Amino acid sequence: MTAVCPPGPEAALAAGIPAAKVAVAAATYWVDKPFDYRIPPELAGRVVPGVRVFVPFGRGNRRTEGIVLAVTEVGADGVDRLKPVESVPDPEPILDAEQLRLAMWMRERFFCTVYDAVKAMLPSGLWFGHSGARRVRDKTVETACLAVPAEEAAAAAEAKRARAPQQAALLHLLCALGEAASAELLQMSGAGRSSLKALVTAGLVRLERRAVFRRPAAVPEKQTALPTLNAGQQVAFDGLCALLDGGAEAALLYGVTGSGKTTVYLHLIAELLRRGKGTILLVPEIALTPQMIAVFSACFGEEVAVLHSSLAAGERTDEWKRIRAGLARVVIGTRSAVFAPVSQLGAIVIDEEQEDTYKSENTPRYHARDVAKFRCVRNGALLLLGSATPGVPSYYAAQTGRYHLFTLPGRYNEQAMPAVRIVDMKRELRAGNGGSISAPLREALAENITRGEQSILFLNRRGAYRLVTCVACGYTYSCPNCSVSLSWHSSGRRLMCHYCGHVHALDATCPACGGALSFTGAGTETVVQELTELFPDTPILRMDADAVSAAGGHDVLFEQFRREKIPIMVGTQMVTKGLNFSNVTLVGVLSADQSLYAADYRASERTFSLLTQVIGRGGRGDRPGRAVIQTFTPENDVIRRAAAQDYPAFYAAELEMRRLQQTPPFADLFAVTASGEDEARVLVCIRAAREMLIRLAGNRPDVRILGPAPLPVVRVMGRYRYRITVSCRADGEMRGILSGVVIACSTEKEFRGVSVFADADPSD
Numbered sequence: 092m093t094a095v096c097p098p099g100p101e102a103a104l105a106a107g108i109p110a111a112k113v114a115v116a117a118a119t120y121w122v123d124k125p126f127d128y129r130i131p132p133e134l135a136g137r138v139v140p141g142v143r144v145f146v147p148f149g150r151g152n153r154r155t156e157g158i159v160l161a162v163t164e165v166g167a168d169g170v171d172r173l174k175p176v177e178s179v180p181d182p183e184p185i186l187d188a189e190q191l192r193l194a195m196w197m198r199e200r201f202f203c204t205v206y207d208a209v210k211a212m213l214p215s216g217l218w219f220g221h222s223g224a225r226r227v228r229d230k231t232v233e234t235a236c237l238a239v240p241a242e243e244a245a246a247a248a249e250a251k252r253a254r255a256p257q258q259a260a261l262l263h264l265l266c267a268l269g270e271a272a273s274a275e276l277l278q279m280s281g282a283g284r285s286s287l288k289a290l291v292t293a294g295l296v297r298l299e300r301r302a303v304f305r306r307p308a309a310v311p312e313k314q315t316a317l318p319t320l321n322a323g324q325q326v327a328f329d330g331l332c333a334l335l336d337g338g339a340e341a342a343l344l345y346g347v348t349g350s351g352k353t354t355v356y357l358h359l360i361a362e363l364l365r366r367g368k369g370t371i372l373l374v375p376e377i378a379l380t381p382q383m384i385a386v387f388s389a390c391f392g393e394e395v396a397v398l399h400s401s402l403a404a405g406e407r408t409d410e411w412k413r414i415r416a417g418l419a420r421v422v423i424g425t426r427s428a429v430f431a432p433v434s435q436l437g438a439i440v441i442d443e444e445q446e447d448t449y450k451s452e453n454t455p456r457y458h459a460r461d462v463a464k465f466r467c468v469r470n471g472a473l474l475l476l477g478s479a480t481p482g483v484p485s486y487y488a489a490q491t492g493r494y495h496l497f498t499l500p501g502r503y504n505e506q507a508m509p510a511v512r513i514v515d516m517k518r519e520l521r522a523g524n525g526g527s528i529s530a531p532l533r534e535a536l537a538e539n540i541t542r543g544e545q546s547i548l549f550l551n552r553r554g555a556y557r558l559v560t561c562v563a564c565g566y567t568y569s570c571p572n573c574s575v576s577l578s579w580h581s582s583g584r585r586l587m588c589h590y591c592g593h594v595h596a597l598d599a600t601c602p603a604c605g606g607a608l609s610f611t612g613a614g615t616e617t618v619v620q621e622l623t624e625l626f627p628d629t630p631i632l633r634m635d636a637d638a639v640s641a642a643g644g645h646d647v648l649f650e651q652f653r654r655e656k657i658p659i660m661v662g663t664q665m666v667t668k669g670l671n672f673s674n675v676t677l678v679g680v681l682s683a684d685q686s687l688y689a690a691d692y693r694a695s696e697r698t699f700s701l702l703t704q705v706i707g708r709g710g711r712g713d714r715p716g717r718a719v720i721q722t723f724t725p726e727n728d729v730i731r732r733a734a735a736q737d738y739p740a741f742y743a744a745e746l747e748m749r750r751l752q753q754t755p756p757f758a759d760l761f762a763v764t765a766s767g768e769d770e771a772r773v774l775v776c777i778r779a780a781r782e783m784l785i786r787l788a789g790n791r792p793d794v795r796i797l798g799p800a801p802l803p804v805v806r807v808m809g810r811y812r813y814r815i816t817v818s819c820r821a822d823g824e825m826r827g828i829l830s831g832v833v834i835a836c837s838t839e840k841e842f843r844g845v846s847v848f849a850d851a852d853p854s855d
Contacts, residue, residue: 108170111138113157114194114205116267117148121834123204125160129436138162138176140191141184145177158209160191174749184311185213189469190432196465196494199823202830202849203455205703211455214398215268216408224405232403233289235261236270238591238808240766241454242846247295257282258290262378265296269453270406273298277406294572296806297592300640315389317361318354327497328358331475334495335363335437339468343444343489344477344780346499347508347736348707352477353383356440357390359475360421361479361793364394368437368472369420373428373459375446378639379669381646383423391421395670398424398431429459429466437471439463445482445666445700450854458852479707480700480738483745484756502711509678509709509716511734515725526621527613532679533625539677540629540658545678548622548661549705550615551685553635555581555591557612563600568595572804582637591808618661618681630655634662667705673712683722683730690803691855695729699741702733753795754834755852759821761829762814762853764802765836767845770811774799776842777813780832784817787828794819802855814853821851 106318128146137501138144148155154177165173175412186194190212197208237244248262260280264271271279272682290296320328327344334340346352360370374383375521377399388395396410396419413419415432422431427450428440441449441460449459454829455780460476467474476485476823478496502508514529523532527550539546556579560567568577568587577586577595586595599610613621615635622631632638632652634645642648645665653672660666680702685699710716722730732741750757763784765777777799788794802812819825829849836847 093232097380103494108167109135109138110163110165110170110432111144111159112161112163113144113146113176114209115146115148115155115157116206116210116496117153117155118204118206119837120202120204121837123198123206125205126157127163127165127173128807129165129170129175130162131175134176134179137179139184140188141186142179142181143185144179147174147177158186158206159604160195175767177255179596183197187432189466190430190445190500190592192469193430193462193465194475196458197455197462199826200461201455201457201851202833203842207455210267211427211451211457214404214407214411216404219443227237228538229684230777232300234299235265235273235276235296236299237265238294239810241269241847242848243766243810244295246846253290255289257286261286261290262295265284270400272403278405280640290850294591299592305573312330317357317390318351319567321351321503322352322356322497323501324351324355324503327355327499330495330497331355331359331473332362332470334473335366338471339473340495341464341467341474341488342476342495342497343481343485344475344488344497344499345481345738346479347478348479348704349500349508349711351503351793352442352479352499353386354440355499355587356475356477357387359438359440360387360391363437364391364420366437369422369433370438370440371422371424371431371433371436371463372440373442373449373463374423374425374669374798375443375448376665376669377425378645378665379442380423380425381548381644382649382671387421387423394419395421396431398422398428400425400427414720426459429462430485435773436466436470436472438475439467440475440477442477443477443704444476444485445480445696446668447697447854450852452854454848456848456850458600480696480703483696483742483749487746487756506710506713507715508736509706509718509719511706511718513725513730513734516721519721527618527681528621528625528679529719529721532721535677535679535717535719536622536626536659540558540626542658542676544658544676545652545656545672545674546659546670546679547666547705547708548618548659548681549666550613550618550661551664551683552612552614552636552682553580553616553663554587554614555616555620556614558610559586559597560609560611561604561606562609563606564604565586565599565604566601566603568597572807573740573804574805578614579610580637581620590804593707595800596778600612602781615663622659622661622726626659630657632634632657632660634666635667636661636663639665664701666708669700670708671711672708675709675711676714676716676717678709678716680705680718680720680722683720684724685729687724687727687729692749692752695741695745695748698730699733699745703736703738706733706736713753755816758793758795758818760816760852761819761821761848763817763829763832763847764812764814764850764853765799765842765845765847766810768810769844772842773811773813773845776836777815777846779839779842780836780847783832784815784828788817788819788825791819791825794825816853 110127113128115126142159144157146157194205194208244262248259251259261282264280363370396414451457463474488494514531519529552816553751558576559579568586569595573590583721619631619633690727706718763780765773767773784796799813832849833849
């Protein structure tokens, strides 16, 4: 007998038999609801809202975990229909009433199950009972992560439950965690190494070497006083303090790169601590957390806790417990830190608020900004968004009065912004220079080396070359699993797919015809090689995912760059934001066009932000900075406005384009995506989804249904991906329609093997 919803109010009385409403882990999206379970007398008083429980579920009464959402009573005539709660692992609730409400809200907003939302809030080590000792030495660990979407992994786990239970356990764990150190994963699941290897061979799991960042073993007491506010910062700080007394508020702190937004954050947090309030500070990337930790720990000592995905499970659990116990009232972390159990929450600060990394690409597909809004409203707290290049919807909200706007127009040290030179790479080619470094950039680098100043070069392409082809027959090395070419990595002497990790050896000649091979699309490895030939006696540091993994972490390489004053650092997107090196006076952008012409309505916004941010890395000390932007389209308005650091002009032009396109902030976007190994079946499914949407929502004047269309990379890990995009006004009716379409497509036998999900404001 399956668990059922409670009977109507007329049956819930007199006898007063206690029952628990439970969000069950095993429930799929299309059957998800609070299931009712009888509370046995021996568990009375222990089964309360917010505790975890184990319960029987489904026709086979499979033991599964869940979280208690509420406790109610049922009449004696209904109690026999309910299954009992089996056990309670928690001595006290791990989620409070606000967090339970948040989980219910996330289900409706992000098309996930309640339990999906709950698992996103909790550190993995808390659920699986892992409490390993905190380690302090730098190291890399072998990390296991899903090589397929979580929905597909869950389906594979169910298929393997009977014949390969250890493999099923590993998949269930990874569905919950997203990724985990292999050793911890095997320990938590009780599975053997052979089971993990079998999942890798099957293409369900991928193993990678990952840097593990750890919270400092001992954070000293306050070491430094708060930095002094200049006049502009003082005005912003005073305005923000005034908002702290008015209940839930939202504000945007817009300041040019180097204007000292972090200093405003420090003073705001100090004021909140003085009032007995806590703060969550979100940063977009793990690479930025070590620098932030150092700055904030120097001011707030043991009050600072750190939460991000690269912490070991035990360390993350310990930090979560410190926060929950009130021992740490300042939380610094990446996207998932928005769920930190901070008591007396006074503010959530989202730095570089425009970054896509705040949007989760796996279930639950939440945006940290939306979750932060919910929490701030519930706690009467301040939501502060900070950026030198705010997202267009955020700046529009500030311009129209939905957010308060505070501006820092100049740099903290009163230095001028870097002088920018735009180099036309077509002229370089005509002059016979086919390399990655233009003549003006080469001269500027030579000058910097002579003066003992440092330079940062940005190219968002790792590896040596993006494409390897045959000059005779046109053969291209392509990934067998994904519709992309393989990139050549000279450091490991291998061809690699950057989507699924497939590796292939490079032949001496074309495997199809024996012709000569051609290498195009230079990456960071090739740029370092070119620079070594230009400046043979000059140390050069490479900063990309491969180099970080080998070195043991971002902070190791950044500290080496700072301490040893290495003249040149070549890096991918991780060098573009949040870094503050006083001796860097030159920035070079090697391929400004790379992200400009992507098939995405935000391509211009992303390019402008990227260029503005990386230019701002220069001239942050006492000496003036300069930048060189290399492009094949020097007349492009986005590039020119980024070079001039003219956000208002860019915003005005981009806003009009958004108005014509009916994209955010003038409409909301949803996506319905179908994926599967059988392309024909995926297409039939996504077309059926479109017909349902037209039938259910086509009469709404605000609705535009676009597609179906393939994603930019249509095949990834052997699965074809097609999508419908819906431009509309986001409301309960529209979310209900989209939910119904997902459920209908997911339960139709004709579409078996096809995964379907909905996403609000997709990032790709």
